[in-house]
Amino acid sequence: MNAGSWTLFGHMTSQAIRLLSNLIMTRLLIPEMFGVMAIANIIIVGLAMFSDLGLKQNIIQSKRGEDPIFLNTVWSVQIIRGFILGFVCLVFVYVLNVFNESGLISKDSVYASELLPQVLILLALSPIIQGLESTKLACANRALYLKRIVTLELVAQLFGLAFMLTWVYFDQTIWALVVGAIFSGIVKTSLSHLILPGHPNKLSWEKQSFDEIFRFGKWMFLSSILGFLINQGDKLLLGGVLSSNSFGLYSIAALLYASLEGLILKLISNVAFPALGEINRADPKSVRDKYYKIRFPIDIFCLLIAGFLFCSGTTTVDLLYDDRYLDSGLMLQVLSLILIVIRFGVAGQLYLVMGKPKIMAMLMLSRLLFMLILIPLGHQLNGDIGAVWGLVVAYFPGLILTFFYKIQYGLIDVKKELGVLPIFLIGLVLGTIFNWAINLLSLNATL
Structure with missing residues (x-):
C-alpha cells in the first residue's frame, strides 16, 4: 500500500507537470511539431525495447540482486547496450534519408518531415545517458522504496521542464522539446548516482553474472519486442496513414x-x-x-x-x-x-x-x-x-x-x-x- 501510494502520487504529479508543459507548448508550437516529436520518441523507445534484456527486472527477481559483482556486471552490460543503441539510431537516420530520397515514403507522412532526422540525431544521446544510470534505481525498486525513486524522477522532470520553458522563451521551435528531454535524462542519471543509497557502480565483468543475465534476458527480449509493437504500433501505423x-x-x-x-x-x-x-x-x-x-x-x-x-x-x-x-x-x-x-x-x-x-x-x-x-x-x-x-x-x-x-x-x-x-x-x-x-x-x- 505504501509503494502503491507513492506510485500513485508520483504518476499523478508527473502527469500534472507533463500536462502543464503540454498546455503551454501547444499554444506556442504548431501540431506538426508534436507529431514529429511523438514519432522520434517512439523510434528511440523502440530501439531500447528491441534490445531489452530485462536488466531491471533481473535485479528485482534475482537472488543475487544485492551482490556488488552482479550489479556491476549488469551496469557494464547496460552501458555497452546504451552506446550500441545510440549508434543504431544514427544508422536508422541514414536509412530513413535513403527511403525519403527514393520516394518510398509518402511526402505527406510525418516520416517525410525534414525535422525528423535532425531530431533523431540529437536524441541518439538519450540511450547513452540512460545506460549510465546507476543500478541503485533497480535496487530501490526491488525493496519497494518507491518514495526515493518518485522523488528523483520528479526532480529530473522539473529540471527538464524549466530548461524547456527557458529555451522556448527565446526560440519557439521543436528544439525546446528535444533539448528539454535530454537535459531531464542527464539530471536523472546524475541523481541516481548521487542521492540514492547503495553500492556505487564501477565497470566489472563476471561470466556467471552475465550467464544469468542472458538466461533471464532472452525471455524478456521477446516480450519486450512484442510489448513495443503493441504499445507503440498504433503510432507507427497511424504515422504512415495519417x-x-x-x-x-x-x-x-x-x-x-x-x-x-x-x-x-x-x-x-x-x-x-x-x-x-x-x-x-x-x-x-x-x-x-x-x-x-x-x-x-x-x-x-x-x-x-x-x-x-x-x-x-x-x-x-x-x-x-x-x-x-x-x-x-x-x-x-x-x-x-x-x-x-x-x-x-x-x-x-x-x-x-x-x-x-x-x-x-x-x-x-x-x-x-x-x-x-x-x-x-x-x-x-x-x-x-x-x-x-x-x-x-x-x-x-x-x-x-x-x-x-x-x-x-x-x-x-x-x-x-x-x-x-x-x-x-x-x-x-x-x-x-x-x-x-x-x-x-x-x-x-x-x-
Whole structure:
C-alpha cells in the first residue's frame, strides 16, 4: 500500500507537470511539431525495447540482486547496450534519408518531415545517458522504496521542464522539446548516482553474472519486442496513414489517454509484479484470491474512467485546448475504451511469476496481429477515426485467451469478474453529468 501510494502520487504529479508543459507548448508550437516529436520518441523507445534484456527486472527477481559483482556486471552490460543503441539510431537516420530520397515514403507522412532526422540525431544521446544510470534505481525498486525513486524522477522532470520553458522563451521551435528531454535524462542519471543509497557502480565483468543475465534476458527480449509493437504500433501505423496534422491531433489524444494508462502500468509493474512474486513463493494456494484483491482497485479506476471519458472526451479536450485540437476529443473518447482491457495486465504479471512467460508472449502476439489488420482496415472504411476504432477493437480478442488460461490454471472467479462491470455504467452517467454541467456553465457565461 505504501509503494502503491507513492506510485500513485508520483504518476499523478508527473502527469500534472507533463500536462502543464503540454498546455503551454501547444499554444506556442504548431501540431506538426508534436507529431514529429511523438514519432522520434517512439523510434528511440523502440530501439531500447528491441534490445531489452530485462536488466531491471533481473535485479528485482534475482537472488543475487544485492551482490556488488552482479550489479556491476549488469551496469557494464547496460552501458555497452546504451552506446550500441545510440549508434543504431544514427544508422536508422541514414536509412530513413535513403527511403525519403527514393520516394518510398509518402511526402505527406510525418516520416517525410525534414525535422525528423535532425531530431533523431540529437536524441541518439538519450540511450547513452540512460545506460549510465546507476543500478541503485533497480535496487530501490526491488525493496519497494518507491518514495526515493518518485522523488528523483520528479526532480529530473522539473529540471527538464524549466530548461524547456527557458529555451522556448527565446526560440519557439521543436528544439525546446528535444533539448528539454535530454537535459531531464542527464539530471536523472546524475541523481541516481548521487542521492540514492547503495553500492556505487564501477565497470566489472563476471561470466556467471552475465550467464544469468542472458538466461533471464532472452525471455524478456521477446516480450519486450512484442510489448513495443503493441504499445507503440498504433503510432507507427497511424504515422504512415495519417497526415502530419492529423497525427499531431492523435498524439494529443494519445498523450491524455497515456497519462491514465501509464498509471495503471506503473502500479502493475512496480507494485503488483514484486508483490505477486513474493505471494507465489510464500503461499501459492492464495495466489488467486490475492490476485483479485490486487486487481479490484485497478478495475474500479479503469472502468470508471473509461465510462467517464467515453461520454466526456470531447468536452475535456475543449476545456484544455484551443479550437485547433477539437478533433482530438473524439479520438480520446474512443481510446478510453482500451482501459477496459488494460486492467487485465495484472494477469500477465501473474503468468510471469508463475514461470509461464510463453502465455504472456501469446497474448501480446494476438493483440499485435489484430492491430496490423484492423488499423489499416478501419482507416479504409472510415478515415482517421476509423483507424482509431481499429486500434481499440484490436485489444479485445486477446481477452478470450486471457480467460482461457485463467480457467486452465484455476485462476478465474466469475462473480468477481462480472461484479465490477456496472462501474462502467456509473462512469457513463458521471460523464453525461459532466457534459451537462460544462454546457450549462458555458451557456450562462454567454448570457
